[in-house]
Amino acid sequence: MSTPLSSIDRLSGALAHLATTIDARASDPQTDKPSWTAKLLQDGPVKCAKKLGEEGVEAALAIAAGTQEEAASEAADLLYHLFVALRSRGVSLDDVAKALEARQGISGVEEKAGRKNT
Secondary structure, three states: OOOOOOOOHHHHHHHHHHHHHHHHHHHOOOOOOOOHHHHHHHHOHHHHHHHHHHHHHHHHHHHHHOOHHHHHHHHHHHHHHHHHHHHHHOOOHHHHHHHHHHHOOOOHHHHHHHOOOO
């Protein structure tokens, strides 16, 4: 089962919308509708990290033994919680992109060996 990841265009648009929505909820947490995003951000980075960890486990289990739909759904949950956790720590998506760009052209083995304290 080796399906290519394919084009990133659709995902890119969805992630941009997600980031905009999270930023909006962070900027204006008092809306007419209850916001899970605002609640997580108000609870702080520790709560966000806990939820991120839970979602990571759920995504891993879905990938290991779930259907394609379950794996995609859990991956979406994981990406959402990752974005919220990053926002809770003040880490921008540009910061993440910069870290990814610094790794381009370097094998994963070499990159990991070059990290401090790993």
